[in-house]
Amino acid sequence: MEKIELKYREVSSDLVKKVKQEPGGEFISRCYQCGTCTATCVVNPFKDDFNPRRIIRMAALGVENVLDSIEPWYCAVCYLCTERCPRDVKPAAVLMAIKNVAANEGKVPAAFKNINENIAKIGRLFEIDDFTNFMREDMGLPPIEPIDEEEIKKLISGTRFEKIIKGEESET
Numbered sequence: 001m002e003k004i005e006l007k008y009r010e011v012s013s014d015l016v017k018k019v020k021q022e023p024g025g026e027f028i029s030r031c032y033q034c035g036t037c038t039a040t041c042v043v044n045p046f047k048d049d050f051n052p053r054r055i056i057r058m059a060a061l062g063v064e065n066v067l068d069s070i071e072p073w074y075c076a077v078c079y080l081c082t083e084r085c086p087r088d089v090k091p092a093a094v095l096m097a098i099k100n101v102a103a104n105e106g107k108v109p110a111a112f113k114n115i116n117e118n119i120a121k122i123g124r125l126f127e128i129d130d131f132t133n134f135m136r137e138d139m140g141l142p143p144i145e146p147i148d149e150e151e152i153k154k155l156i157s158g159t160r161f162e163k164i165i166k167g168e169e170s171e172t
Contacts, residue, residue: 011062015101019059022100024093028060037081037091049157050074052081052091061100067102070109075099103164120156120165123147 019025039050044050050071058066066072072095081091102108108116115125124147133143156162 012064013062015062015064015067016060018101018104019094019097022097024090025097025100027088027090028056028094028097030087031056031058031060031089031091031094033086034086036084036086037089040080040084042078042080044078047074052095052144055098056089056091056094059094067096067105067107072098072102073109073112106167108164116161116165120152120162122149 014054016028018169019028031053033053035053036052038044041050041052044052052075055066056070057074075095075097077092079092082089082093085091118127119126128144128146136143156165
């Protein structure tokens, strides 16, 4: 994944339509670019290239390469922007809609693919090993029990998540 390059001449009206079809994306047109989302963002002070206002604007303008960028994926989904947005744009939901469009087109950053594959395979972000349980015991915490992998397979079977993980869902 790359940083968003500002190529405003490469636009598509289809992008806005795709974002609006995703849950939460229908509010993208309400945004008048006040910047409240970026000003209240907990990620922005630590990640200068994460600017929710700019990402939403680029998607609203139909700048296709916003889907190729890792930037929308930085959102911590803390909803501070949504709480403070004066136009009720629901910026966190719009960013999620942008990520959903990217995922539908097979444009998921490698790190997030690994996370999703782990969730699909083991039901967690990462494997719990003996060392982790040893450290928990040392802190007075109970061990983490293994997850029934068959139960995880049943839970995601037939879902959109499963199709995306397998690379079966794509609109490209």
